[in-house]
Amino acid sequence: MVKRLRDYGLQSERLLWPTKGPSRFEEELGVEELEQALGLTTLDKAVRWAQTKSMWPDTFGLACCAIEMMSIVGARYDLARFGMEAFRSSPRQADLLIVSGRVSHKMAAPLRQIYDQMLEPKWVIAMGACASSGGMFNNYAILQGVDRIVPVDIYIPFCPPRPEALMEGIIRLHEAHQAGVPGAYERREVAT
Amino acid sequence: MTIAPERTRAWPLVGEPPYEGSRIPARVPTILDVPPALRETDDILQVNFGPNHPSTHGVLRLIVDLDGERVVGISAVIGYLHTGFEKNMEQKTWWKAITYPSRVDYVSYQNNELVFVLAIEKLLELEVPEKATWMRMLLCELNRLHSHLVFLGTAALELGAISMFWYCFRERETILDLVEQVCGQRMHTRYFQAGGLAEDIPSGFFPECHAFVDWMPHALDDYLTLLDRNQIWLKRTKGVGLLSAEDAIALGQSGPVLRGSGVDWDLRRDSPYLAYDQVDFRVPVYTGCDVYDRYRVRMDEMAESTKIVRQCLDKLERMEGQPWIADDRKVVLPPREELHTSMESLIHHFKIVTEGYRVPEGEVYVAIESPRGESGVYVVSDGGPKPWRVHFRAPSFAALGATATCVQDVLIADLIAIVGSLDAVMGDTDR
Amino acid sequence: MSFEAIPGFVELKEGHGETTVVVEREQILDACLYARDELGFRFLADLVATDYLGWDAHTVSGYIGTPAGRDLNHPMTQGFQAVPQPKPKRFSVSYHLLALQHGAPRVRLQCWLDDGDPVQSVVSVWPTADWHEREQFDLMGIEFTGHPNLTRILLEDDWDGHPLRKDYPIGGEPVRFSDAE
Numbered sequence: 062m063v064k065r066l067r068d069y070g071l072q073s074e075r076l077l078w079p080t081k082g083p084s085r086f087e088e089e090l091g092v093e094e095l096e097q098a099l100g101l102t103t104l105d106k107a108v109r110w111a112q113t114k115s116m117w118p119d120t121f122g123l124a125c126c127a128i129e130m131m132s133i134v135g136a137r138y139d140l141a142r143f144g145m146e147a148f149r150s151s152p153r154q155a156d157l158l159i160v161s162g163r164v165s166h167k168m169a170a171p172l173r174q175i176y177d178q179m180l181e182p183k184w185v186i187a188m189g190a191c192a193s194s195g196g197m198f199n200n201y202a203i204l205q206g207v208d209r210i211v212p213v214d215i216y217i218p219f220c221p222p223r224p225e226a227l228m229e230g231i232i233r234l235h236e237a238h239q240a241g242v243p244g245a246y247e248r249r250e251v252a253t
Numbered sequence: 254m255t256i257a258p259e260r261t262r263a264w265p266l267v268g269e270p271p272y273e274g275s276r277i278p279a280r281v282p283t284i285l286d287v288p289p290a291l292r293e294t295d296d297i298l299q300v301n302f303g304p305n306h307p308s309t310h311g312v313l314r315l316i317v318d319l320d321g322e323r324v325v326g327i328s329a330v331i332g333y334l335h336t337g338f339e340k341n342m343e344q345k346t347w348w349k350a351i352t353y354p355s356r357v358d359y360v361s362y363q364n365n366e367l368v369f370v371l372a373i374e375k376l377l378e379l380e381v382p383e384k385a386t387w388m389r390m391l392l393c394e395l396n397r398l399h400s401h402l403v404f405l406g407t408a409a410l411e412l413g414a415i416s417m418f419w420y421c422f423r424e425r426e427t428i429l430d431l432v433e434q435v436c437g438q439r440m441h442t443r444y445f446q447a448g449g450l451a452e453d454i455p456s457g458f459f460p461e462c463h464a465f466v467d468w469m470p471h472a473l474d475d476y477l478t479l480l481d482r483n484q485i486w487l488k489r490t491k492g493v494g495l496l497s498a499e500d501a502i503a504l505g506q507s508g509p510v511l512r513g514s515g516v517d518w519d520l521r522r523d524s525p526y527l528a529y530d531q532v533d534f535r536v537p538v539y540t541g542c543d544v545y546d547r548y549r550v551r552m553d554e555m556a557e558s559t560k561i562v563r564q565c566l567d568k569l570e571r572m573e574g575q576p577w578i579a580d581d582r583k584v585v586l587p588p589r590e591e592l593h594t595s596m597e598s599l600i601h602h603f604k605i606v607t608e609g610y611r612v613p614e615g616e617v618y619v620a621i622e623s624p625r626g627e628s629g630v631y632v633v634s635d636g637g638p639k640p641w642r643v644h645f646r647a648p649s650f651a652a653l654g655a656t657a658t659c660v661q662d663v664l665i666a667d668l669i670a671i672v673g674s675l676d677a678v679m680g681d682t683d684r
Numbered sequence: 685m686s687f688e689a690i691p692g693f694v695e696l697k698e699g700h701g702e703t704t705v706v707v708e709r710e711q712i713l714d715a716c717l718y719a720r721d722e723l724g725f726r727f728l729a730d731l732v733a734t735d736y737l738g739w740d741a742h743t744v745s746g747y748i749g750t751p752a753g754r755d756l757n758h759p760m761t762q763g764f765q766a767v768p769q770p771k772p773k774r775f776s777v778s779y780h781l782l783a784l785q786h787g788a789p790r791v792r793l794q795c796w797l798d799d800g801d802p803v804q805s806v807v808s809v810w811p812t813a814d815w816h817e818r819e820q821f822d823l824m825g826i827e828f829t830g831h832p833n834l835t836r837i838l839l840e841d842d843w844d845g846h847p848l849r850k851d852y853p854i855g856g857e858p859v860r861f862s863d864a865e
Contacts, residue, residue, distance in 0.1 A: 200856045281832045524787075
């Protein structure tokens with residue numbers, strides 16, 4: 062049983078103007094197949110789909126995790142299939158900040174500045190143990206977790222995470238965003 | 254307050270170059286000052302190559318003074334990755350502290366681990382079995398290949414030869430597969446122990462390593478074909494970033510930077526450690542003192558490393574069944590099967606794991622030839638289970654000190670090539 | 685290679701195949717010049733400062749534990765098997781030198797100082813010492829007189845204290861279930 066447009070709650074001009082015949086577009090498609098030839102979505106979902114499929118990261122490689130981040134751009138763990146191989150150097154053009162590596166207190170100010178320069182919507186992935194929690198460096202020099210200064214969406218453990226682990230994190234972020242989970246910058250309980 | 258001693262001889266004063274003909278900046282050796290004549294004019298633009306930049310390897314900040322496109326002043330600010338390794342390692346037992354050195358120079362991680370483990374063994378005066386020595390050499394040469402591949406990929410990427418990145422990382426993935434097969438992890442393998450290796454070499458490793466070693470010369474030919482006669486590459490790297498041999502020695506350079514300036518010095522050959530005196534390899538030296546020659550030194554070193562790996566493989570294949578770690582039960586864990594039967598083994602295992610082994614009192618400095626140059630560690634032990642002081646001699650720290658000397662009379666685009674050719678890893682610089 | 689002729693020579697120690705020459709702090713610049721020009725050590729590999737505060741606090745363990753007691757929850761409080769050799773002063777500054785000659789001869793020049801004592805800078809002898817001395821000033825608080833640019837290098841410019849000293853805490857945050865580390 063084919064669902065008609067009115068079953069979706071949509072008003073087409075045929076309902077509003079009952080005496081009007083099919084339009085040129087409908088004639089070409091065939092009147093019965095109109096509903097089957099259309100993809101129906103909401104604006105939010107369409108926008109989120111576009112954002113997910115081309116989420117460009119910022120070149121924020123700090124330490125060892127940066128080397129593994131470079132290897133996902135390589136040919137084996139190809140990040141280009143997710144539309145993300147364009148690492149933008151300017152934070153104004155980037156959507157995603159992958160904090161890869163240990164963040165020292167000296168680097169914390171530039172990190173926050175880069176985060177502030179990114180335009181919404183923006184996401185942050187804390188890659189590796191050092192970015193998530195300070196890692197093995199529980200000392201005077203390292204910020205104990207990057208979520209103290211920027212709101213983080215995804216935490217990826219291990220030291221350094223395998224490229225597959227980083228991609229799992231990225232894919233979960235895509236799925237979360239596509240499903241409508243608001244980014245961390247919108248949630249009030251984290252540092253914004 | 255002390256009294257300054259009488260001058261018994263004329264020594265070079267700060268403010269004068271160390272010798273005639275030196276290009277090292279006179280006032281501060283690591284800062285290139287804008288010449289006073291230019292400072293008066295309004296033409297100098299100060300640009301900040303901030304810590305987050307696609308072309309500076311990691312978090313290096315350069316404050317560059319530009320006259321048009323010419324670089325007339327530079328000063329480097331480091332410390333954005335200072336991790337406090339040395340303080341952290343003082344808190345851990347010797348066993349746990351071995352995890353830390355890998356992260357210092359995170360591209361040639363096994364070389365850093367090796368140097369710390371060699372220092373512990375020197376203090377303990379521990380004999381390492383032959384199999385462990387040769388396997389350590391094999392892994393360090395694979396690590397050298399890995400490091401030079403990362404250098405080549407990123408240096409070419411910054412100069413615009415973007416496709417080199419994918420070629421180099423293809424070989425890098427093969428090397429990491431080999432490393433993962435042996436050590437269980439791609440990077441920061443904690444495979445070296447005080448006394449040898451943590452585990453025996455798995456059986457499928459040798460055929461795969463042979464296959465890689467047979468393929469690698471073809472890959473090197475690929476890279477040379479792409480870059481070596483490329484006119485743009487030659488124009489951008491030849492004659493750029495000159496550093497004379499005298500200046501290089503005075504600035505503490507070592508490794509490919511020193512050999513690219515014509516000084517024939519390689520710790521593997523001149524002060525051999527592990528089993529480097531039993532393998533046959535050539536040390537490439539070029540006299541051009543520029544970025545191109547440093548790149549050629551690294552390319553030739555990759556070919557030599559492949560030769561060394563092949564020789565290690567031949568030797569190791571004949572050592573099946575030999576011990577891979579020393580027998581000293583006060584330092585080395587006993588094999589697991591013994592724990593079921595021997596009480597002493599159980600007690601030793603418990604004491605080593607909880608309390609840690611004791612390293613006799615003393616101080617040592619051990620240096621090896623890492624892909625970046627002379628990488629050393631100074632260890633002071635108080636006779637206890639924890640190190641008293643650990644200090645890493647970082648080749649990248651010295652290399653970045655030479656930036657001011659190399660960038661005299663260059664354009665800003667050449668600055669990128671020069672900083673790339675010094676091959677500084679910021680984890681190594683800032684520790 | 686005779687090290688006794690170095691200006692300010694105090695003693696020569698050999699250990700683990702390495703030679704350590706202790707010189708007077710006030711004459712370290714003369715000693716370094718002599719080492720570079722007369723003995724041929726043109727390469728400064730490393731410049732390290734070590735803090736020995738608390739070195740004498742080590743005691744030998746008896747069967748039961750140290751005089752201060754033994755805590756079974758902290759396995760490493762048993763004390764030592766031998767008391768380490770006492771050190772003359774609180775800080776030592778070691779210069780690791782290398783001669784680029786056959787056999788790669790190395791030597792460690794060492795001088796001892798108390799807190800607040802300045803050391804002459806060797807930037808005029810080996811320009812690479814510039815950043816090494818800044819790092820030791822930054823992390824250990826050793827003052828190098830005659831250094832053209834003695835400012836903090838690894839830590840922020842307004843950092844308080846010198847982290848690598850033994851009386852500076854490790855920092856970080858307390859972690860559940862592991863008090864010491």
